[in-house]
Amino acid sequence: MIRWRNEIKQTAKGLAFLSPWLIGFAVFMALPIGLSLYLSFCDYPLLQPPVFVGLRNYHAMLHDSVFWESLRNTGYYALLTLPAGMIIAIAAALLLNSRVRGISIYRAIIFLPSLVPLVASSMVWLWLFNSRLGLINTLLRYMGVAHPPGWLTTTRWAMPSLAIMSFWGLGNTVVIYLAGLQDVPKELYEAAEIDGASPARQLWHVTLPGISPVIFFNLIMAIIGVVQNFTVPYVMTQGGPDRATYLFTMYLYDNAFSFLHMGYASAMAWVELLIVLILTAIAFWSSRHWVHYQGK
């Protein structure tokens, strides 16, 4: 009986200490999430009470050409940025893992762009991509390219422009890979060298498997980041030209705050969550074939 009372006391104390977080979670996360699920089945123009419409919002999505266009654009953006971004970040981390003079300066140079606020870097890149006066096209013309691309002003090059810009801010990811690289046991490299493995084979059979948990983590974070991407296209192109860079979250934002379809926007948010869950589940399922944890 006394033991039971003590346990209740201990539990109460624990909950009391957890309560600020629990209350915050309930009020600012759980309640809004629950409400948004309800609103996804309603028509809710923000200034009038919600009206229950059943599956109408989800049904409307199936026939909404802009919904599918924004989803396609997001998929295209993911295809351009995810593989290339990971390769560039790993390559940069490998270079920064070497022992050369001034390596800390090189690491700082690679990391610094990720500290620049997105809006500020978007404004800089707007000028870099300027088709007539921009640095990129000026260099291309100097190199003999008579008609360089229109970059952000053409439907063909607008999305690749955003992808190129995203590689500039990979500093955070590079630092995480660098930490992972330094955690790979040196004995494995020594053993591989003794066995006659070339640097390329060491990379494929020692380094990459050694940092596979870090690759996996960055892959999940990148999937979430890509699906939620909003600031850069909003600032640089506003989704144009001709909706070529109109991403999923931009359409969600427009539905919520310009067109006042809060219910439809909530439904889109749940679809976005489903997409991220499916992609994450696929990543987790595939991880058993290529992610190797140390000690296992």
Added chain:
Amino acid sequence: MKRMLKNIGFVLLLIPALAILFFGPRQQAGVPKGRVVVTYWEKWTGPEEQQMKIIVDDFNATVGRKKHIFVQFVSMADIDKKTLIATAAGVPPDIAGLWDNDIAQFASLGALTPLGELARQHGITSKTYKKVYWRACHYHGRLYALVSTPADIALFYNKLIFKSDAAKLRAAGLNPNKAPQTIHELDAYARVLTKFGPNGQLLRAGFLPTEPGWYFPEVFFWFGGHIWNAKTRKFTLTSPEDIAAYRWIASYSKWLGPNAINSFTSAQGNFESAQNPFMLGTLAMEQQGPWMANYIYSYDKRFSTLHCSYAKALVMPLAQRRKNYGWAVAPFPSAVPGLKDVSYCGFDAFVIPRGAKHVKQAFTFIAYVESQPVMERLCSMMSKNSPLRKVSKRFIERNPNPYIDVFEKLASSPNARGLPQIPIMPQVIDELNTEAQAVALLERTPARALQKAQNRLQREYDSYEHVQKLRRAEK
């Protein structure tokens, strides 16, 4: 040691506490005691913000002092979204400075306070305003807004370029001393005045429909077209007139090439800067509103003071004063024979959001601005025409915009057009801008682009109507 650490910790907490105490948030300085504070949110920045502040300060010093009202002017970006969210949250401003295209959407959602009764009490009636503005302030027959400043669209043209290329214009059978009178003439002038560099790049554009590209949803007006049939509640975007309008946009892309236009446009400066292409002389003609005179004077005084100072010119007779300006204004030409003095007459609107705390006091300020002397003073400062029917001789003769009579004539014209009152106006503007962009890039034919917009917008509107029926049934 423990005590020292405690003291250090205490000092570290004391410093920010003292900082908050002495430098922290304070009740707004400058608000006189005993006055009702009316919050007024406005979209304007730059010279227009300063000009409206003068009117607000004058009100506060005169009528406001007498009636114990103090108007607090706040300039902000994204005013439409912020007003919506504040209204939904129950903490709206007392006055919001929206655009004409916001009125139908806000009014249809019950976000605005009807102003009819207040207007009547202050003697404001349909006879006070030019018809086009009075009509656009209503939704379903109720008054929801009043005009803060109007915005008619006309053709600005560079007289200096016309003069320097006079021989070329005459050789093409065009008059260098006159603005184009029809759309075909406009295109002919544009061809003559356009210059290319040695590498074929566009150096100067005679005219571009995509510069500034703000009036795509209204371009149909100059072709005799309509966006919407209010009686049948159907969009009419696939009419021959509307398709002709988009075909005209595409014609410039077919002639110059979309890449050349994009490259040219991207190299131009911002509208609100000395690198504005019309001010720089890289764009010979532009579709713009009367405020352009204000911005030209702010950012490129030389363009408005060719022979003598601005102050000297202001007291000259109009015809003489116009010689001091390197630019001129004419009605934007239409494509329909006999259809003259067509203009899109938009405006900046005063609205009182639903739930505003000081409705009567807010309207007192609005009524003050709507009075003829104050309205003329405000519009004069901004180089805009007046929305009022009565206009003084002095307003025309001493307006900093020497072509204000052109804008006045356009606003009073039977062909003055306002935006249709469609409750899904943001979607309409978004869709028409996107399709116009696609047409300008030659990604879609005009007919296909407008059919796409028609289908999507009609579906959107029908869905809106269906939900409104559900709401009425629930009530």
